[in-house]
Amino acid sequence: MRALIVEDEIPASEELSYLIREHSQIEVVDCLEDGLDVLKFLQEQEVDVLFLDINIPSLDGMMLAQHIGKFARKPYIVFTTAYKEHAAEAFELEAFDYILKPYDEKRIATMLHKLELTFKRDQEQSESMLGELQGEDQAYRRIQGYESAHGLGVEQENDKRQAQVRSGIPQTQQGMEQRVVSSSSPSHPADHLTGTRINLLRNDNIIVTDSADIYYAEAQEKVTKVYTKNGEFTMPVSISDFHSRLPQDTFFRCHRSYLVNLSQIREIVPWFNNTYLLRLRDLEAEVPVSRGKVKEFRQLMRI
Secondary structure, eight states: OEEEEEOSOHHHHHHHHHHHHHHOOOEEEEEEOOHHHHHHHHHHOOOSEEEEOSSOSSSOHHHHHHHHTTSSSOOEEEEEESOGGGHHHHHHTTOSEEEESSOOHHHHHHHHHHHHHHHHHHHHHHHHHHHHHHHHHHHHHHHHHHHIIIIIHHHHHHHHHHHHHHHTOOHHHHHHHHHHHHHHSOOOTTGGGGSSEEEEEETTEEEEEEGGGEEEEEEETTEEEEEETTEEEEESSOHHHHHHTSOTTTEEEEETTEEEEGGGEEEEEEOGGGOEEEEETTOOOEEEEOGGGHHHHHHHHTO
16 A cells, blocks of 8 residues: 655654554655645555645645545545544545544554555455456447447448449449458447447446536546446446547546546636636536646637
């Protein structure tokens, strides 16, 4: 596991680092003092757990946890603070634990053991789910191949034949052209996914969905979560692969972990470091635009 300590008091930060090294296999990758610096750090790197003080500069721990809760991959959060009164709010934010200062070594050791066990369990569940999704994806791709060979290919040939008849091309020449097309342009099973329809997986079912009904997608581990007007789907592919199957003029990769349907944006909210949060029609979720994508996004949206 990789950990980030967020603490503006050096003695407390050093003590916590020592206890983590002594009682766990968790790697502390950095110690930061400022809430905005943490958000910048997490835009570039991923960690599995944050040990988060509440009273820190720029953006306090509670506000920071709220922002992190919108990330595609959410790290565990362990609050480390001298203030008892924030405990209820912390657990509303789904904090893993709430540790009071001064630190009690036995309490820290127990928490770290529980954290590592939980991480291992969640990893195993994620791998099991991925295996199931890969099995579904194999069936999904077989159906795609069948549809491409027996559905779309036939439709394309019929459309071509009708066009040739209208243009007056002799039937013998039509046959020669058809054979040339067949030999030089082999069909690809996924070609039809780049149109207005895309097949999404839910349990053992393949749901044919209009791409306009997709609001956004987010990368989670080795799968992609897809959010539509008809619910949520999990695709056993990378977000880059999924993006390649969508109309490129409509869907924008606004962040390394997110892509968004530009036509579904209802509000663009200025966020920290000159970036944006995107609010979408009919959904409560907010989608971030990363710093590296801001210029391109502004050009697309003419802002």
